[in-house]
Amino acid sequence: MYDRTSKTKTMIAVLVIAMMLAGSSAFAASRRFRVAYVSCYPVDSAEWLQALVSGLKEYAKKDNFEIKIVEASDSSGYEPKIQALAESGYYDLIITSYDFHAPATISVAKKFPNQKFAILDAGVRNIEQYKNIQEFKLDRLETAYLAGCVAGLMTKTGKVGMVGGADMGVINEIIAGWQQGLRKTNPKVVDLVVYANSFSDPSKGKELGLSLASKGCDIIASAAGGTGVGAAQAAAEVGKPFVAWDVHYPDVLHGLELGSAVNYFEVMFRHYINSVRAGNYRPGTVRVYGIAERACDFEFPVDSPVPDSVRAEVEKIRQEILDGKIRISPDLLHK
Amino acid sequence: MPRDLHTGCTRRSKHFRWLSGGWTNLLISLVAIIIAFALAGVLIAFAGEDPLNAYRTLFKGAFGTRSGMRGTFRYCLPFVLSALSFSICVRSGYFNIGQDGQIYLAALAATWVGVAWKGVPPTVQVIAAVVLGVAAGALCCFIPAVLKVLLGVDEVIMALMLNYIIGLLSTYVLLYSPIAEKGVASAVSKAIPISLPSSVAVAMIVVIFVVYALGMKRTVPGYEMCIVGHNKRFARYGGIPANRTILKSALIGGGLAGLVGVCEVLTVYHLYFDKFTPGLGLNGMAAALLGRHNPIGILFGSLFLGALQSGSVLLSVITEVPSEVIMVIQGLVMFFATVRRKQTNA
Amino acid sequence: MNLAQLLHVTLRVSAPISLAALGGLFALRVGVFNIAIEGFMLMGCFAAVVGTHFAASPYIGIICAMLVSMFMTLIYAFFVLNLNVDPIICALASISVSTGLTRYLLRPIFGTSGRFILPSDLGLRSLNLPLLEKIPLVGEVLSGHSIIVYISWILVVVTYVVLYKTSFGLSIRATGLKPEAAASAGIPTRRVQYIALSINGLLCGLAGAELALGFTNMFNEGMTNGRGFTALAALILANSEPIATFGACLLFGLSEAIVIALSSEGYAIQLLSMLPYLLAIIVALLPPVASRISKLVKATPRQS
Numbered sequence: 003m004y005d006r007t008s009k010t011k012t013m014i015a016v017l018v019i020a021m022m023l024a025g026s027s028a029f030a031a032s033r034r035f036r037v038a039y040v041s042c043y044p045v046d047s048a049e050w051l052q053a054l055v056s057g058l059k060e061y062a063k064k065d066n067f068e069i070k071i072v073e074a075s076d077s078s079g080y081e082p083k084i085q086a087l088a089e090s091g092y093y094d095l096i097i098t099s100y101d102f103h104a105p106a107t108i109s110v111a112k113k114f115p116n117q118k119f120a121i122l123d124a125g126v127r128n129i130e131q132y133k134n135i136q137e138f139k140l141d142r143l144e145t146a147y148l149a150g151c152v153a154g155l156m157t158k159t160g161k162v163g164m165v166g167g168a169d170m171g172v173i174n175e176i177i178a179g180w181q182q183g184l185r186k187t188n189p190k191v192v193d194l195v196v197y198a199n200s201f202s203d204p205s206k207g208k209e210l211g212l213s214l215a216s217k218g219c220d221i222i223a224s225a226a227g228g229t230g231v232g233a234a235q236a237a238a239e240v241g242k243p244f245v246a247w248d249v250h251y252p253d254v255l256h257g258l259e260l261g262s263a264v265n266y267f268e269v270m271f272r273h274y275i276n277s278v279r280a281g282n283y284r285p286g287t288v289r290v291y292g293i294a295e296r297a298c299d300f301e302f303p304v305d306s307p308v309p310d311s312v313r314a315e316v317e318k319i320r321q322e323i324l325d326g327k328i329r330i331s332p333d334l335l336h337k
Numbered sequence: 338m339p340r341d342l343h344t345g346c347t348r349r350s351k352h353f354r355w356l357s358g359g360w361t362n363l364l365i366s367l368v369a370i371i372i373a374f375a376l377a378g379v380l381i382a383f384a385g386e387d388p389l390n391a392y393r394t395l396f397k398g399a400f401g402t403r404s405g406m407r408g409t410f411r412y413c414l415p416f417v418l419s420a421l422s423f424s425i426c427v428r429s430g431y432f433n434i435g436q437d438g439q440i441y442l443a444a445l446a447a448t449w450v451g452v453a454w455k456g457v458p459p460t461v462q463v464i465a466a467v468v469l470g471v472a473a474g475a476l477c478c479f480i481p482a483v484l485k486v487l488l489g490v491d492e493v494i495m496a497l498m499l500n501y502i503i504g505l506l507s508t509y510v511l512l513y514s515p516i517a518e519k520g521v522a523s524a525v526s527k528a529i530p531i532s533l534p535s536s537v538a539v540a541m542i543v544v545i546f547v548v549y550a551l552g553m554k555r556t557v558p559g560y561e562m563c564i565v566g567h568n569k570r571f572a573r574y575g576g577i578p579a580n581r582t583i584l585k586s587a588l589i590g591g592g593l594a595g596l597v598g599v600c601e602v603l604t605v606y607h608l609y610f611d612k613f614t615p616g617l618g619l620n621g622m623a624a625a626l627l628g629r630h631n632p633i634g635i636l637f638g639s640l641f642l643g644a645l646q647s648g649s650v651l652l653s654v655i656t657e658v659p660s661e662v663i664m665v666i667q668g669l670v671m672f673f674a675t676v677r678r679k680q681t682n683a
Numbered sequence: 684m685n686l687a688q689l690l691h692v693t694l695r696v697s698a699p700i701s702l703a704a705l706g707g708l709f710a711l712r713v714g715v716f717n718i719a720i721e722g723f724m725l726m727g728c729f730a731a732v733v734g735t736h737f738a739a740s741p742y743i744g745i746i747c748a749m750l751v752s753m754f755m756t757l758i759y760a761f762f763v764l765n766l767n768v769d770p771i772i773c774a775l776a777s778i779s780v781s782t783g784l785t786r787y788l789l790r791p792i793f794g795t796s797g798r799f800i801l802p803s804d805l806g807l808r809s810l811n812l813p814l815l816e817k818i819p820l821v822g823e824v825l826s827g828h829s830i831i832v833y834i835s836w837i838l839v840v841v842t843y844v845v846l847y848k849t850s851f852g853l854s855i856r857a858t859g860l861k862p863e864a865a866a867s868a869g870i871p872t873r874r875v876q877y878i879a880l881s882i883n884g885l886l887c888g889l890a891g892a893e894l895a896l897g898f899t900n901m902f903n904e905g906m907t908n909g910r911g912f913t914a915l916a917a918l919i920l921a922n923s924e925p926i927a928t929f930g931a932c933l934l935f936g937l938s939e940a941i942v943i944a945l946s947s948e949g950y951a952i953q954l955l956s957m958l959p960y961l962l963a964i965i966v967a968l969l970p971p972v973a974s975r976i977s978k979l980v981k982a983t984p985r986q987s
Contacts, residue, residue, distance in 0.1 A: 195949075
């Protein structure tokens with residue numbers, strides 16, 4: 003077993019010597035690269051996480067690396083689990099997630115200076131001072147902005163609604179992009195925002211979706227995990243178009259889905275892991291992935307009712323984003 | 338409706354019997370735990386893992402490594418405190434289900450002192466944080482107790498509602514107040530610059546435990562609490578101020594739960610995550626009930642639950658046993674661990 | 684959102700809560716304070732979706748939900764009544780087992796994780812009441828619910844009748860109040876407790892089925908989201924009287940509907956969501972405070 007300390011120490015020693023002798027890239031070829039990902043949410047709680055987990059397992063086979071996924075969603079498990087992973091000395095790279103794991107990652111990284119750490123989207127302060135932590139993130143603003151653009155063009159009543167999972171940073175960033183996108187294509191738009199306070203309550207999501215529809219919203223959007231499915235069902239029930247996040251709901255919406263802002267976390271992770279394998283580990287920096295890296299995009303499903311003229315306009319805005327002509331602020335316009 | 342339903346039907350008197358039943362019960366408990374692990378083993382095998390290896394890992398994670406031992410100890414201590422908090426209230430017939438609220442309010446108070454008080458010597462600040470936190474916990478437990486004593490309002494509903502309200506309040510404070518960290522993904526406070534050294538925290542808990550263990554058995558207030566819990570009217574006949582005793586135990590119980598919250602933020606995290614360590618109150622309650630309110634029993638109950646938590650760290654890191662199976666194991670073990678010989682009603 | 688819509692939502696939201704509360708009522712009335720209804724409800728949700736998926740009929744789903752939930756409560760009853768496990772420990776364990784098991788079983792049964800969405804034609808249709816529908820406000824409020832909502836209203840009355848007008852109800856109440864006395868009066872208390880807990884299971888299963896099939900047509904891990912505890916609060920608030928319990932559930936439903944209606948107005952959602960709980964506290968405080976005041980008022984002239 004690899005967790006015996008003496009063996010671990012020998013292994014680390016061997017590793018270090020081998021690296022010094024052979025150089026890291028030559029060594030990496032001799033055995034499989036080992037990555038551990040620590041998730042701060044239960045892995046089945048949100049669509050992007052489900053896609054990330056299954057995608058990572060698939061890419062691990064394709065690209066020949068080893069992936070271990072650990073759930074640390076309870077604050078009392080953050081540090082012990084990250085520490086146990088580091089103690090094992092088995093993994094070449096340990097990836098943790100969001101600001102939940104930031105303090106624990108920083109404190110463990112100090113204790114294990116030879117262990118490479120990466121953290122997903124944590125906004126670590128003064129990251130340049132850490133010698134073995136790199137941050138990487140997926141820019142959710144761009145796709146949210148595009149989603150807003152589509153809805154702004156498609157609304158007839160000029161009123162749209164958004165069901166957010168909870169009043170928290172990740173979701174508010176999405177809503178911020180959505181609100182700015184709406185105003186880009188439809189300056190006079192009125193947009194309502196509701197929060198469900200839960201990512202696992204479809205019943206609440208449906209109630210909120212119906213209430214938005216009854217207030218005159220003719221497009222409903224939702225970024226709320228399982229709660230969001232309820233909102234999609236509400237849209238289907240009242241026959242209003244729907245904008246989804248991270249998934250498509252063809253069986254729920256039957257041709258009412260305008261499109262979905264899909265974030266390919268698994269693609270981003272693959273990019274990132276492979277770049278670290280290739281020796282491009284840059285601790286103390288933040289690496290951002292976006293549409294340009296194909297880590298996310300706004301996608302129209304096959305049965306999307308969006309006409310070609312609108313698609314062309316959205317494509318133009320997409321190009322502007324790629325060219326860096328549009329600045330999107332992560333701050334909400336209103337709640 | 339008889340009031341004592343909350344403490345577990347008509348068998349409440351059992352809670353006060355110290356290690357009743359003796360060896361037979363211990364034997365039954367052991368057999369029951371083995372059955373529980375066997376049942377959970379089927380699930381583990383179903384998930385494609387070797388149950389024996391999983392249990393070996395679980396044990397090793399709890400006791401086999403230094404950090405595992407430390408983890409067991411770390412999880413065990415707050416359980417002991419919150420179990421004592423639950424126990425002391427039950428003794429006087431007050432069902433304290435509001436520990437989560439008390440813990441979070443206390444943590445909030447301590448975080449506020451730690452983050453917002455500036456230009457105060459750190460030692461003073463730590464003491465103030467502990468005192469205010471404990472006071473906040475006590476207050477939060479005291480309100481339902483006062484309402485129960487004065488107006489006869491059920492404490493369970495008050496505590497449940499307060500739990501929800503305090504949960505929402507802390508999310509709000511951690512998002513919008515000056516002590517909130519802005520521009521992050523979640524609701525979390527700014528880093529707390531002060532710290533309660535773990536040695537001091539452990540010492541406090543040990544002292545509290547010893548005082549409780551001796552105090553309940555050998556002092557007048559402990560005896561009074563027991564009598565009030567057993568039979569309020571009898572206590573009044575005997576000249577014991579029943580209501581005052583209930584309030585007293587609620588204050589102490591709330592204070593203990595408050596201390597849990599304070600220690601979590603000042604000793605462990607040094608910041609306040611929204612809804613940190615969920616289920617602390619429930620686990621404490623479980624530890625108290627597993628130990629049947631006996632101090633030594635509480636110690637073992639907490640140790641057992643702490644070991645399960647700590648062992649599951651290594652289990653999730655080494656094996657592929659899904660986290661929900663660990664949850665089921667904990668549930669099954671709890672189911673079986675308290676099985677006991679049928680007793681004639683006392 | 685107008686008044687009729689608000690009341691319509693109130694009835695819909697309170698149905699699963701009131702079913703669960705009625706279930707808990709039977710347990711409480713035989714002396715078991717069952718805080719596990721949250722877990723039983725979740726099992727009900729899951730079984731409802733499994734049954735509906737494999738039998739392609741929501742009605743089979745409902746029956747599955749009730750049976751599975753009853754099976755769970757029977758295990759619970761066995762541990763509590765026969766093996767002398769503390770009811771609260773047992774309840775906490777049941778909740779943790781149900782939460783874990785439903786999450787886990789999604790994978791082998793459906794091959795998905797986190798949630799499973801049923802095809803939309805497999806849901807329970809909402810029923811329009813033929814005559815009532817035509818009455819302006821009343822029709823809009825009362826009509827257009829799923830069948831389980833209507834059943835839940837009937838069950839409130841049934842519960843009341845069973846509890847107070849039948850000999851079985853008398854046995855239940857006697858068992859809860861003084862088991863020793865009931866036993867010496869020849870009531871088979873153990874059997875009464877088992878039957879009451881089975882009813883608890885059936886009702887929690889029905890509550891779960893309403894949550895999963897009546898409105899949303901899917902299963903999501905943790906989808907009960909505290910409704911079991913709300914039901915418990917309603918039960919205690921109403922001192923476990925059937926009609927009053929239903930009233931308390933309506934109160935929670937109404938405040939939830941208000942929260943939903945006000946959500947888009949830009950209030951801080953955390954503060955807004957406190958409404959149901961604050962309301963419950965006020966309602967719990969009102970009667971004793973009122974009786975205190977009336978006592979004081981009566982007492983003053985005598986003193987003067």
